[in-house]
Amino acid sequence: MTTQAPAPTGSSRSLMQFALRLREAGVLVFLIVLGLTFTLLSPQFLTVQNLTVVASSASILAIAACAQAIVLFTKNLDVSVGSIMGMVAYLTADYAANHPGITPVELVVIPLVIGGGLGCINGLLVALGKVPALIATLGTMSLYRGATYIYAHGQEVTSSRLPHWMLSSVDARLAGFPVIVLVAAVIVALVGWWLSAFPLGRRIYAVGSNQVAAWFFGLRTERVIVFAYVACGFLCGVAGLLYAARVGTVTVVLATGWEMSSLAAAVIGGVSVSGGSGTVVGAALGAVVLATIDNGLVLMGVPEFWRMFIQGCAIVAAVAVDAMIATGIRRSLGRQRRG
Amino acid sequence: MDTEVGAVAPKDDAPLLSLRGIAKFFGPVNALEDVSFDIYPGRVHGLVGENGAGKSTLVKIITGLEQPNAGTVILDGAAVQFGNPIEARENGVAAVYQDPKLFPHLTVAENIAMGAYPRTAIGSVNRRAMEDNARRLLARLGSELDVRALVAGLSVAEHQFIEIARALAYDLKLLILDEPTSALTPSEAERLFAVVRQLRDHGTAVVLITHRLEEIELMSDDITVLRDRRHIATLPARAFTRDKLVQMMVGRPLESLFTAPTHRQIGREVLSVSNLGLAGVFSDISFTLRAGEVVGMGGLVGAGRSEIAKTVFGITPPTAGEVCLDGSVIAPKSPRQMLAAGLAYLPEDRDRDGLVMAETITHNITLPILKRLSRLSVIDRGRERTTAATAAETYRVRMASIEAAVASLSGGNRQKVAFAKWLGTNPKALILDEPTHGIDIGSKAQVHEMIAQLADQGLAVLVISSDLPELLAVSDRILVIAEGALVAEIPRAEASQEKVMAAAAQKVERKRA
Numbered sequence: 001m002t003t004q005a006p007a008p009t010g011s012s013r014s015l016m017q018f019a020l021r022l023r024e025a026g027v028l029v030f031l032i033v034l035g036l037t038f039t040l041l042s043p044q045f046l047t048v049q050n051l052t053v054v055a056s057s058a059s060i061l062a063i064a065a066c067a068q069a070i071v072l073f074t075k076n077l078d079v080s081v082g083s084i085m086g087m088v089a090y091l092t093a094d095y096a097a098n099h100p101g102i103t104p105v106e107l108v109v110i111p112l113v114i115g116g117g118l119g120c121i122n123g124l125l126v127a128l129g130k131v132p133a134l135i136a137t138l139g140t141m142s143l144y145r146g147a148t149y150i151y152a153h154g155q156e157v158t159s160s161r162l163p164h165w166m167l168s169s170v171d172a173r174l175a176g177f178p179v180i181v182l183v184a185a186v187i188v189a190l191v192g193w194w195l196s197a198f199p200l201g202r203r204i205y206a207v208g209s210n211q212v213a214a215w216f217f218g219l220r221t222e223r224v225i226v227f228a229y230v231a232c233g234f235l236c237g238v239a240g241l242l243y244a245a246r247v248g249t250v251t252v253v254l255a256t257g258w259e260m261s262s263l264a265a266a267v268i269g270g271v272s273v274s275g276g277s278g279t280v281v282g283a284a285l286g287a288v289v290l291a292t293i294d295n296g297l298v299l300m301g302v303p304e305f306w307r308m309f310i311q312g313c314a315i316v317a318a319v320a321v322d323a324m325i326a327t328g329i330r331r332s333l334g335r336q337r338r339g
Numbered sequence: 340m341d342t343e344v345g346a347v348a349p350k351d352d353a354p355l356l357s358l359r360g361i362a363k364f365f366g367p368v369n370a371l372e373d374v375s376f377d378i379y380p381g382r383v384h385g386l387v388g389e390n391g392a393g394k395s396t397l398v399k400i401i402t403g404l405e406q407p408n409a410g411t412v413i414l415d416g417a418a419v420q421f422g423n424p425i426e427a428r429e430n431g432v433a434a435v436y437q438d439p440k441l442f443p444h445l446t447v448a449e450n451i452a453m454g455a456y457p458r459t460a461i462g463s464v465n466r467r468a469m470e471d472n473a474r475r476l477l478a479r480l481g482s483e484l485d486v487r488a489l490v491a492g493l494s495v496a497e498h499q500f501i502e503i504a505r506a507l508a509y510d511l512k513l514l515i516l517d518e519p520t521s522a523l524t525p526s527e528a529e530r531l532f533a534v535v536r537q538l539r540d541h542g543t544a545v546v547l548i549t550h551r552l553e554e555i556e557l558m559s560d561d562i563t564v565l566r567d568r569r570h571i572a573t574l575p576a577r578a579f580t581r582d583k584l585v586q587m588m589v590g591r592p593l594e595s596l597f598t599a600p601t602h603r604q605i606g607r608e609v610l611s612v613s614n615l616g617l618a619g620v621f622s623d624i625s626f627t628l629r630a631g632e633v634v635g636m637g638g639l640v641g642a643g644r645s646e647i648a649k650t651v652f653g654i655t656p657p658t659a660g661e662v663c664l665d666g667s668v669i670a671p672k673s674p675r676q677m678l679a680a681g682l683a684y685l686p687e688d689r690d691r692d693g694l695v696m697a698e699t700i701t702h703n704i705t706l707p708i709l710k711r712l713s714r715l716s717v718i719d720r721g722r723e724r725t726t727a728a729t730a731a732e733t734y735r736v737r738m739a740s741i742e743a744a745v746a747s748l749s750g751g752n753r754q755k756v757a758f759a760k761w762l763g764t765n766p767k768a769l770i771l772d773e774p775t776h777g778i779d780i781g782s783k784a785q786v787h788e789m790i791a792q793l794a795d796q797g798l799a800v801l802v803i804s805s806d807l808p809e810l811l812a813v814s815d816r817i818l819v820i821a822e823g824a825l826v827a828e829i830p831r832a833e834a835s836q837e838k839v840m841a842a843a844a845q846k847v848e849r850k851r852a
Contacts, residue, residue: 197463199456202449206442213440216404217453218424276444329443329491 023270024282026321031289038296045299052178058291059184060242062284064258065265066188067235069283070195072266074228075208075275076126076133081236082258083144084118088240090148090157093250097161107166111237118144119233123226141259145252152252159248170245180242187238188284191231195280204228208275264311265290268318274326289314353416355380355544356401356432356513361410363396369568370396374410376563376573378513383535383545385559385576387552389588389807389840393568394548398515402427402434415512425454431512433505435519437641439498443491447484448473451505476504481530495522503531514538515546520554521641532558550639552581552844564588582837585844589807589836605815606630609665609799610682610768612651616659620646621823624660628768628799633790635814636803638843643823644803645687648770652684653677665767678707681767685757687776687803693757696746700738701727703745704759730759735785751782758789768799775809787813807836819843 038045064081071078088111095110096102118140125136159167172179195201207214207224214221244250269286271278290311297307354377363371371393378384388394399405401412403421411418414430421427424434441450448470457468473486482500484493490501499522506514516535520528535545535558547558555562555576562579564571564587571587609630616622621643628634638644650657653671662669664680671677674684686693694703704727705712712723728741734755738748745756754774761769771790775783790813794800804810810817817834819827819842827842 197466199458199464202445202453202456202464205444206453209442209444210440213442216424216436216440218403218426218428219454220423276442 023277024279024285027269027282027285027289031285031292034289034292034296038292038299042296042299045296050295050299052181054288054291054295055181056178057294058284058288059178059180060239060246061258061261061265061290062184062287063187063235063239063242064255064262065269065283065287066191066280067232067239068259068262069266069269069271069278069280070191070204070228070235071133071232072271072273073195073204073208073276073278074225075211076225076228077263077273078119078122078137078229078232079134079259079263080118080122080137080141080144081232081262082255082260083141083148084115084233084236085240085243085255085258086252087118087144087148088114088237089244089250089254090152090252092241093157093162093244094152096163096166097157100163102163104165107163108241111241112234113237115233115235115237115240116230117233119229119231119236120226122233123229126229127222127225137259145256148252154252156252157250162245162248166245167248170242180246183242184284187235188280191235192280200224200227205276208277210276261290264315267322268314270318270322272322272326273319274322277325286318352379352381354378354413355415357413358397358401359411359413361397361400361407361412363400363405363407371400371407371568374565374570376570378544378546379561380512380544381539381542382560383539383547383558385555385562386546386548386565387550387555387562387584387588388565389805392565392588394565395517396568397565398434398436398517398546398548401513401515402432428454428506428509431510432515433509433511433513434515434517435499435502435506437518437521439495439502441490441498441501444489446487446489447477447493447501448486450490450501451476451486451508453505455508472508473504476507477501479507480504480534496524496527499523499527499531503534511538511543513544513546515548517548518550518641519547520549520551528554550844552584555584556581585837585840589840605632606797610651610801611663612660613663614660615647615650615657615662617646617650617655618658621650621820622659624820624825626818626825626828628801630767630797630799631794632815633794633800633802633813635810635817636801636820637805637807637810637817637839638820640805642820642843644820645772646823647820648684648772648801648803651677652682652770654684678764678766681765682770683761683764683766683768684770685754685761685772685774687772694745694753694760697744699742700731700736700745700748700756701741703756704730704763707760708763726763727759730763731756734759734762734789749782751785754782754786755789758786762793766798768801769793770801770803772803773805774802775804775806783809807839810839811836821845 035046044050064085068078068081091114092107092111096107122137122140125131125140126133129136170180174182195204203219203224204227207219207221211221240255243255247254265286266278266283267273267286268289269278269282269284271283271286293310293314294307297310356378358377359375361371361374362369374393374397386394386397396405400407402424403426404424406420412420414432419430421430421432427433442453445453451473452469457465457472459465470486477484477486477500480500480503482497484497484500490498493501499519503519519531523531535547539545547555549555559576561573562576562584563573564584566588607630608627610628612627613625615624624647626634636644636647646655649655651662651671653673653676656670656672662671664677664682667680669676669680677684695706701724705723708726709718712719712726724741731738731741736748736752736755736759738752745753748756774790775786787809790800790802802810802813811834814834815831817829817831817839818825819829819839821843826845829838829842
């Protein structure tokens with residue numbers, strides 16, 4: 001029996017399904033086109049050495065973009081990502097400098113706890129305090145950064161005071177691959193799997209997909225949102241630690257502006273700012289796109305100030321595509337309602 | 340109030356769900372007062388009432404979306420108070436709402452399984468089990484939807500089936516269907532009812548809310564009537580005739596406060612709408628408004644009345660037909676253009692669409708006519724204040740000062756400010772969308788009086804209202820809209836609540852866009 005009602009229009013329906021499902025593929029295609037362009041324009045681009053550089057520089061941003069994406073899925077955002085990374089990096093480095101006997105386990109646990117805690121504050125403000133996400137995290141962005149300044153008293157933690165193994169392990173290679181790239185890849189894959197395969201992950205998408213439906217269904221939206229922010233803070237903790245280890249000398253301004261880069265990477269990677277849609281793999285690919293643009297422009301000798309302009313173009317294009325898809329969905333939902 | 344509970348001998352079984360003295364108020368507004376009735380297993384219970392009778396609030400209370408302020412819900416002999424719909428579902432109580440509420444970015448199977456995912460050994464979602472289950476549930480409804488498809492872009496009927504499949508996923512004791520067929524074709528509705536009968540025969544209690552009285556007659560074993568947020572009667576279906584049902588739904592006495600319209604001088608045609616249509620929403624709407632005439636527009640919530648008004652006013656441009664205003668044919672494209680042509684529209688949700696709440700009364704009233712009040716683009720403050728003060732006085736706005744924020748006024752006074760605002764533009768025709776919605780009875784009478792005065796001054800007025808007594812009291816002529824079509828035009832002399840209700844509840848041959 002095929003008495004199913006005709007869809008609004010056959011083509012708009014399949015187009016929407018296609019657009020939603022294949023956004024990451026779109027990013028990948030864009031990345032390949034970008035790569036080919038740079039290969040043609042600069043002979044150094046397509047070399048193992050250069051690609052390793054691109055991957056390494058993309059990996060920390062990939063984790064931060066992943067963190068941002070989780071919050072974006074719930075139709076919120078977090079502009080304190082950079083401040084959380086900075087605070088985590090400084091406090092962890094400071095602790096490591098003052099406790100020379102620090103174990104690797106401590107070094108991993110401390111940033112996770114701090115990051116998760118700061119994320120939790122954001123989540124409580126947004127979900128329970130009902131403060132709009134932009135305002136709440138704009139506030140904590142200054143707050144966390146300010147707290148770091150106060151604690152640091154203008155001092156930086158120099159690389160000579162950090163344990164040697166901490167610095168060398170991020171630059172190490174495993175079977176020719178930089179460890180930092182492998183770490184990022186594993187984290188992104190795990191988070192992506194968790195979001196797609198576990199009930200809580202599905203609920204994160206559900207809350208952002210349709211808040212009215214979530215309410216009518218009885219989902220505990222607040223909990224889901226707090227959890228998303230905690231997960232975001234956690235990943236920022238990891239990113240902050242890797243960043244600190246990579247640069248060696250940790251200053252109070254570490255990762256300033258990363259809230260925007262993470263947002264840009266996520267959006268370029270097909271994560272919708274209107275919630276419910278996208279993947280962390282896409283967000284990570286977005287980070288690779290940004291790193292590739294940076295690298296390619298440097299190789300071509302394009303002046304630094306063009307970088308921001310071109311990055312901006314990529315963001316605007318990605319947001320435009322996102323808005324088109326979001327409008328389509330809204331229209332398909334609106335079709336039901338008359339009243 | 341002629342409450343007829345207990346007029347029939349009780350059924351053999353114990354009731355599955357009993358409501359005892361349920362009351363709910365939102366602030367000072369009563370949403371439900373003292374509602375008590377029983378729902379029995381293995382029976383379909385029709386729940387009827389006009390718009391705003393309290394049906395939806397009752398459903399929300401039963402499923403735990405809202406908590407009652409008084410009264411108890413008794414399920415299987417024990418008092419229950421569900422904290423949220425998940426708890427209700429776990430206890431076998433589920434509701435399917437009028438507009439399906441699904442997650443567009445998730446797949447069909449994920450939507451159906453939401454909240455009760457089958458798990459694997461490590462706690463992740465067992466996709467195969469989830470998809471098989473979804474397929475099985477949809478098959479019961481005769482649907483062969485691809486369970487891996489995303490919900491975004493599916494049709495309303497498909498949404499509806501997904502919602503029902505989701506309710507079936509639990510061990511159901513009570514299924515509540517709130518207007519389940521409003522978006523379905525007749526054959527889809529028939530399939531749905533087959534499932535309802537099947538559930539009923541297995542001992543599930545079904546509460547069916549629908550405006551289509553023939554469906555109530557066809558499906559119900561018992562019928563409960565709510566009116567004005569009160570319980571009127573619960574009786575076996577055979578105790579009702581269509582006439583009795585309609586009369587119970589609308590049978591309140593006319594409030595004496597309503598002024599009967601004086602016999603006015605009805606003049607030339609001011610607004611004429613011909614074959615107006617908006618794809619998928621309404622079609623082939625034609626009517627005229629004459630100077631000095633008040634035309635009422637009745638129909639059920641969701642029939643498309645506000646959409647028609649918004650289209651005429653240019654908010655959503657039509658896909659067919661045309662509008663003729665004061666002799667010139669216009670294709671409505673924007674409110675600005677329609678306003679300039681001499682049409683004003685007071686939206687239903689005046690707080691959101693009609694007024695700037697945080698601004699002063701003065702600024703609200705003069706907003707549409709700032710151009711007229713300014714010289715060389717600079718607003719003449721003095722003239723602005725006097726214009727606003729005069730208008731506020733004319734419409735008898737009760738306020739602390741003309742500089743008070745609109746947000747500080749009561750609903751009725753806000754409506755008067757909205758009147759003052761739009762009438763300042765000197766329109767020739769005026770559309771009022773639910774002008775007394777949510778305002779107290781005293782202000783209501785004043786609004787009615789104002790409408791009459793405006794018509795006396797030669798304005799053509801279209802009043803959209805779900806309040807039947809109001810519609811009868813203010814209109815010279817009543818248009819009835821059902822499911823996006825103009826189904827009746829009733830002159831004042833022949834109009835009665837029953838007649839309007841019967842026209843509004845009729846089934847319209849559905850045209851798919």
